[in-house]
Amino acid sequence: MKLLIEEYQYNVADVENVLDGLFTLQDVEQKVSVSYVGYYYNPHPKVRDIVFILPKVLIDEQGLVFGEYEPKDLIHLDNAKMDEKHRKFLYEFAVWIHRAIIVYNDSHEKNEIVLHRQIQDEGKGSHKKKSNTLLDVILLLIRFNKENQQFFTFILKNLHSGFNKINWGKTIARTTAIVQDSSPTYLNPVNKKRQVNFDEELIVIFFSILQYISDTYGFRSNINFGFKLITGAKFKRYLDGFGRTRLRQIKYKYFSDTAVKLWDLCYAFFDKTYKIRVNTSQSEYLLVKSFHIVFEAMIDELIGDTDIPHGLKEQDDGKLVDHFYTYDGLLIDDKADDDIYYIGDSKYYKIGNSLGKESIYKQRTYARNVIQWNLDIWLNGKPHKPNMADPFERIQLFDEVTEGYNVIPNFFISASIDKKTLSYEDYTEPHPNQPPVSRQFKNRLYDRDTLLLSHYDVNFLFVLALYARNNAGAKAAWRHSVRDKFRRAVQDMLKEKFEFYALAAHPDVDASAYFKAHFQETLGKTFRPYENQQLFSLALDREFPADNDRLLASLGENFYVVPVKLGEDPSDSLSVERSRKGDIESPGGMGKFLTCLVRKEEIGEDGRKNIAKLYQLFYNHEAEGATYVMLNMPGGDISEAKYLLPLIDNTIDGYYDIERISFGTRTKVTKDGQSIPNYPTLRIKIGAYHPLERRCTEGIVPRMANQIWSYAQLQNVMAKSDGYGDFDEEETDVNEPTERYSYIDDDFIE
Structure with a gap:
């Protein structure tokens, strides 16, 4: 077996014959590299062997495989001086790579990166491969099963012919009969004895190997015969050496070419150094030109969503996001409908490499495009208003009250291999060098220009095996697990960098008006993630303690403020704070509202009912600048009233500033017809309108x-x-007036 590493710079002299038939280019320093991953059978007379090209993730930053071997020293792997553990790993790793390429090729039928040619005829040809790999044996075993079903059926018929037939001669001679009514009855007849059948044993071993290959590597084979297979610890004993021993013991029991071929394949599986005779006058190959595309497809199938609307993953400016999905938001843990977008990018590097500036810049662009797509739907209704049944469209990033933006996690995934253990176990860890938080303004977590970036290393071997097995249940379980792991890792990063508080406005404070009035102080620091939309989240960067203390002091005069752990619902904590602090007058309080009734109709001089001018102005929100005359004095301190709240058609939808209040008089006619001169009225100069x-x-x-x-x-x-x-x-509680409504005179506009 020959071994090359993707994109490694080899001396031309070292690989001159090995690369025969592959398109490669050498540089001016007489170096050559291969940009493929996969396997290639080289029929060159000096080679006649499988050439494996393995991914560059095997190489660390020092250019060593497993941190020990120069890639050039592993070209002729069979003769290389290396630990047997590493040699075994490379054989198995080659199988996983092959299987992953097969899965990718099957699921991407029109791809242009997989090169595939299969010409391989096993038999007693004139040439032998100088080494058979585990991959060779697996492929040949699977093919043998597909092409020789008639052989198995024929063997089974012979095995069971005449079985359980009574041998009457031996039965009469050796057993005693019971005679009843002149008829003998034999209670213990002698059957034909079954002899040890070596054909059956070989078939059992063969199907046991196929079952092991299916369970371990994901290569599926049909086992159509009901033999009791060798599994578990017993089969492990075969792998540890008993398989070779037993096959040697029964080697000369077979005479047909098919049975001998089957024995050869089974023995080769247990002894990978055994040579299978194969006619190999032509080459075969299964190669991928751009393995980073396969790696992206592997990660995306394992963590990404499907059926994503255009503009999110395939963006309008032509950019293509590697991985995109929706999952639980970062700010609250137990809210049922709190999903947010997650944007990921795969990085297929050598082990230990860090991100480049271009990658970080591209990720910023991805996030901005996603935000704009969301704003177009929610604020502009383009191309349509949000469909609340769609998991992507129902997410609202922008909060109109605080003008803050929800936090969108952005992450990079790179492949890693533990060169000490070479374990296929699942581990996903933060990369040692994390990218910085990208921002335009300091201390603004909830700003659209603040971009959270994180970088994770996933075990390439685990991901490779999971993808290659193509087990839907296992993939779904890991998808949920790794998404939750990413989310919690981002939450931990936020907890480290920010302090979080929950806010609830004092009873006399209009939170929306407050945030507009204090736009510069609160922009990007506040957001509404909670189910109760009267509660607000406040995030303060720990790097600016003095600024944070000033803002907390100001907010504390107008809001109930409690520290909160990220992800927790603050309702109970705020209720306790309300009880402790009570209702107080806030510096930024709203003041009080003077309510007035706006009638729709009035009686004209001709005695007919007409739409009142007063009604038209208030209904159209056009009363600003007019003077409103209130004929019936309200109860309470009029000087406290700052706003006029009209009741229109039994509806309230906004209020006006009161610019000025003055007093006037009129003659009031009572119910019994008496006139009261100099009855007081209110003259209210109406200011700007504010919608609720x-x-x-x-x-x-x-x-x-x-x-x-x-x-x-x-x-x-x-x-x-x-x-x-x-x-x-x-x-x-709202108090009822002392007079009944039917006796209140109609107010009017001057």
Whole structure:
């Protein structure tokens, strides 16, 4: 067996005959490298052997295989001085590579990177391969099973012909009969004795080998006969040497060419140094031109999603993301619908290599394109509004209240091999050199230009074997496991770099208005990840303690603030903080709201009902600049009112600033017709309009007019209207007016 390593620079003299027939180029220093991975049978008279080209992940940063061997010293592997453990590993590793290429080629029918030619006729030809690899034997065993089913059927018929037939001569001579009614009855008849059948034993060994190959390497074979196979510890004994011993004992029991060929194959499996006679006048090969594409396909099938909308993985600017999927978000652990996008990039390097600047720049571009795709759907409705049943479209990255962006994990995956253990076990570890956090502004985790990057090493041998076995159940289990591992690793990184707090606005504070007024201080630091949309997450970079303390002090005057562990729901902690701190007047508090009733119709001079001018202005949100005359004085301290809250069609959807309040008089006519001169009225100069977060209709009634509400009372009305949880009833109940609505005069606009 000849062994080459992908992209390693060999001296031309060392590989002159080995590479015969492969397209290679040498540089000016008389060096040559091979950009393929796979195997190639070289029929050159000086070679006549399998040439394996293995992936460059076997080489470390010092250019050594397993950290011990120069690749040039392993070209002639059979004669190389190396540990038997390493030699055995290379034989098995070649099988896994072959199997992975087969799986890739089967699942990517129109690929242009796999070169495949199979010309191999086993038999007693004039030439022998100088070494048979484990891969050779496996392929020949599988082919023999496919092409010789009639042979097995013929053997089985002969095995069972005449079996259990009574030998009457021996039965009469050797046993005693019981005579009843002149008829003898033999209770213990003598059957024909079954002799040891060596054909059957060889077939059992053969099918046991096929079962072992299927279980271990994923090469499936049909076993159509119901023999009791050799498995488990007993078969391991065969692998440890008993297989060769037993086959030697029965070697000369076979005379047909087919049986001898089967014995040769079984023996070769147990003794890889045995030579199988093969006609090898032509070459065969299974090669991949760009193995990094196969590696990307392996990782993507094991961790990625399918049926991804255009624009996310296949992006509009022509870029193609290696791996893309949705999984649980980072900010809350137990929220049912909290998925976020995960963007991954495979890096097929030699062991220990770090990321380049270009890779990090490309990852930034991938993330920005994903954010823009999401914004186009949610904010612009292009090409359509989000479909909430679609797992990709229902994710909303942008929070309109805080103007923050959810955190999108970006990661790199590179192949690694433990050169000491050469283990096929699963391990996924952070790379020693992690990329820095990419950002445009400091201390803004929830900013669209802040990009979290992480780099992980996966065990190439484990991934290779998992992909090559092509077991759907095993792949699904690892997919969930590794996704959860990536998520928790990113969470650990965030916990190390940031402090997290939860916020809830004081009863007199409109959180949305506060964040707009304090845009510069809170932008990129706040976001709403929780199911209760009245709660906010605050993330502060540990590198800026002085800035963080100032912001916490300012927020503490207007919000309930509690530290929180990343992933936890802060509802209980905030409830405790509310009880401890109570309701207080906040510097950034909203002030109070003066409610007014807007009637839709008025009686004109002609006695007909018309749409009131007052109604039209408020309905169209165009009352700014007008003077509103309130004919019935509200209860409470009018000087506390900062906003005018109109009730229109039993609905509230926004409020106006009160620029100025003055008093006027009118003549009031009572129910019994008496006139009261100089009855006081309010003249309210209306300012800018502010929409509420949502339109509230349920529970809004006319008797709520002419009252002064705190912001907490307004929140209570909105919460009840939309079916949200109640606030403290004693503190926030809306009082009914002393007069019945039917006796209130109509207000008007001057």
